Amino acid sequence: xxxxxxxxxxxxxxxxxxxxxxxxxxxxxxxxxxxxxxxxxxxxxxxxxxxxxxxxxxxxxxxxxxxxxxxxxxxxxxxxxxxxxxxxxxxxxxxxxxxxxxxxxxxxxxxxxxxxxxxxxxxxxxxxxxxxxxxxxxxxxxxxxxxxxxxxxxx
Amino acid sequence: xxxxxxxxxxxxxxxxxxxxxxxxxxxxxxxxxxxxxxxxxxxxxxxxxxxxxxxxxxxxxxxxxxxxxxxxxxxxxxxxxxxxxxxxxxxxxxxxxxxxxxxxx
Numbered sequence: 001x002x003x004x005x006x007x008x009x010x011x012x013x014x015x016x017x018x019x020x021x022x023x024x025x026x027x028x029x030x031x032x033x034x035x036x037x038x039x040x041x042x043x044x045x046x047x048x049x050x051x052x053x054x055x056x057x058x059x060x061x062x063x064x065x066x067x068x069x070x071x072x073x074x075x076x077x078x079x080x081x082x083x084x085x086x087x088x089x090x091x092x093x094x095x096x097x098x099x100x101x102x103x104x105x106x107x108x109x110x111x112x113x114x115x116x117x118x119x120x121x122x123x124x125x126x127x128x129x130x131x132x133x134x135x136x137x138x139x140x141x142x143x144x145x146x147x148x149x150x151x152x153x154x155x
Numbered sequence: 156x157x158x159x160x161x162x163x164x165x166x167x168x169x170x171x172x173x174x175x176x177x178x179x180x181x182x183x184x185x186x187x188x189x190x191x192x193x194x195x196x197x198x199x200x201x202x203x204x205x206x207x208x209x210x211x212x213x214x215x216x217x218x219x220x221x222x223x224x225x226x227x228x229x230x231x232x233x234x235x236x237x238x239x240x241x242x243x244x245x246x247x248x249x250x251x252x253x254x255x256x257x258x259x260x
Contacts, residue, residue, distance in 0.1 A: 032242050034240065035242075108233040
């Protein structure tokens with residue numbers, strides 16, 4: 001067998017439901033395998049750890065060909081909420097946790113949660129805007145320090 | 156596939172270290188399998204989780220994932236990771252002599 005992965009750092013840069021889940025699933029899966037994992041939230045990915053926003057992450061219904069929905073319908077008011085509601089229900093049936101619960105779970109598993117300083121400054125946010133599980137707001141240089149010796153996955 | 160001897164009985168493990176035949180397992184093997192997983196001091200809490208894992212597998216035909224394990228065993232996710240640093244679902248399943256839990260979450 002080839003060498004096992006022992007450490008991963010996963011960057012979550014997107015703020016749409018379909019852009020967020022893969023990174024969370026990979027982080028949670030890594031911890032479940034005993035792999036050290038750190039999550040780094042940047043740009044719109046900051047919504048995932050934002051107290052007021054993490055419950056309201058929606059599916060992108062425009063510019064998302066994978067959804068097989070004509071753009072002109074995708075842009076109708078409320079469409080994103082309807083699609084998100086539909087997906088949430090399907091995921092609940094499969095016992096997939098909601099984003100806030102998932103993040104809490106991943107933090108409880110011992111993974112590190114970090115926010116990107118450049119994005120925090122850009123959006124005028126502060127550490128207080130984030131859920132308690134977030135360890136720190138860090139620079140990209142500090143991120144590389146934390147990620148040292150492991151794999152980096154960008155999502 | 157490898158063979159190991161636990162509690163004086165020979166058992167078969169797959170490449171990842173899970174029992175290929177859960178019927179070869181018995182409770183006396185727990186400490187030795189745990190030792191192979193780097194858990195050298197098996198507490199009652201460990202035994203409780205392992206027992207639960209075994210029970211769930213026997214009932215449902217699939218071992219629970221970490222979330223399901225926490226939800227139904229009453230042991231928090233945090234504690235599960237402290238008890239089984241090598242990944243709770245994975246180590247507990249190995250120690251309970253059941254196949255790796257399926258599913259991604």
